[in-house]
Amino acid sequence: MSFDFDIIIERRGTDSLKWGRYRGRDIVPMWVADMDFRAPEPVIEALHRRVDHGVFGYAGPPAELKDVLITRMAQMYGWTIDPAWIVWLPGLVPALNVVCRAFGDEGDDVLTFTPAYPPFLAAPPLSHRTLKTVPLIRENERFTFDIERLEREISPRSRVLLLCSPYNPVGRRFDPDELRRAAELCLERNIVVCSDEIHCDLILDGHDHIPTASLSPEIAANTITLMAPSKTFNVPGLNCAFAVIPNDELRHRFKRTREGIVPFPNAMGYAACLAAYRDGEPWRAALIEYLRANKDLVHRVINDEIPGLTMDDVQATYLAWIDTRALNLPNPMRFFEEAGVGLSNGKDFQGPGYVRLNFGCPRQTLLEGLERMKSAVARL
Numbered sequence: 001m002s003f004d005f006d007i008i009i010e011r012r013g014t015d016s017l018k019w020g021r022y023r024g025r026d027i028v029p030m031w032v033a034d035m036d037f038r039a040p041e042p043v044i045e046a047l048h049r050r051v052d053h054g055v056f057g058y059a060g061p062p063a064e065l066k067d068v069l070i071t072r073m074a075q076m077y078g079w080t081i082d083p084a085w086i087v088w089l090p091g092l093v094p095a096l097n098v099v100c101r102a103f104g105d106e107g108d109d110v111l112t113f114t115p116a117y118p119p120f121l122a123a124p125p126l127s128h129r130t131l132k133t134v135p136l137i138r139e140n141e142r143f144t145f146d147i148e149r150l151e152r153e154i155s156p157r158s159r160v161l162l163l164c165s166p167y168n169p170v171g172r173r174f175d176p177d178e179l180r181r182a183a184e185l186c187l188e189r190n191i192v193v194c195s196d197e198i199h200c201d202l203i204l205d206g207h208d209h210i211p212t213a214s215l216s217p218e219i220a221a222n223t224i225t226l227m228a229p230s231k232t233f234n235v236p237g238l239n240c241a242f243a244v245i246p247n248d249e250l251r252h253r254f255k256r257t258r259e260g261i262v263p264f265p266n267a268m269g270y271a272a273c274l275a276a277y278r279d280g281e282p283w284r285a286a287l288i289e290y291l292r293a294n295k296d297l298v299h300r301v302i303n304d305e306i307p308g309l310t311m312d313d314v315q316a317t318y319l320a321w322i323d324t325r326a327l328n329l330p331n332p333m334r335f336f337e338e339a340g341v342g343l344s345n346g347k348d349f350q351g352p353g354y355v356r357l358n359f360g361c362p363r364q365t366l367l368e369g370l371e372r373m374k375s376a377v378a379r380l
Helices: 041-053 063-077 092-102 118-126 147-153 176-188 248-258 267-279 281-305 332-338 363-378
Strands: 086-089 109-114 130-135 137-139 142-144 158-164 192-196 223-227 241-244 319-323 354-358
Touching (some): 092 158, 092 241, 147 176, 158 176
Antiparallel strands (some): 086 241
């Protein structure tokens, strides 16, 4: 079975947040984390069937979906989960906010590493918690956790660690030992780990994703895992995600906090989720190969053809974290916008001097964006 990811799908003039930002301007959008690929055909067919039914009442998860999830967790990650652990959600950002509110009291500490996906930075203050950030460090030419700094930042009021694995924006797939050190420290200090693993099926370096909660029964009992089909199968607008919470007490507190505030997924989201996880694996496997080639292209052009820009190899995600600091640009995002490329501003991630590039797009689009970046730097 073959899949053509080179097809250019016109997204201008639709409801696309990604493309609508630059309406009427000649700018290639490579910022927000959705891809420019058509969703897998089984997902589209499932949505058509649901529409053809014609009744859109309140929906619950299809009976088959939990079984599909349990089988998938075992096959993909060697992780055995109980269906009672699954809590359905309309997205992971609401879940981050629920976690911050569910554990501790107003003014308590929520920890996270930086640079960070901006909702990690916003959720604690929105929940009347104190945000404490721990910058990642460089070891062996890659970003990793600064466990010593994390330990120093922990206080008697620390309640939650917001963790991202695989890591957006730096593209790391963490080794088990890295995850274990962070998770065991939190376990020792009675800090709940909220592990956002939305990019878990987008591993590009040939290794396996390791769910944080799969490291040990003790770590599982202290971890809330967040997952969704949205990034992998390019269905973020359908609003379907889930948490896996093995600990009965943590799960009860999470569900009680979300009650009356966070809705359940809608009928279309459930239908897409089931079809993606049950029937979308051939498409995902082909996507990984395409993204891996895109990643290699970005890595080569950024490091070898654009003086002043550097980036690490992307082990996971379709996001490149690009260091522009050698160019001394006052506003790197604005600089590249003026050159016709829309990137995410590293400052929003607490990573000033960086930009994030989404390479989840057809090769022609990617080449155009990279050429514009190359020309802009050459004109400096």
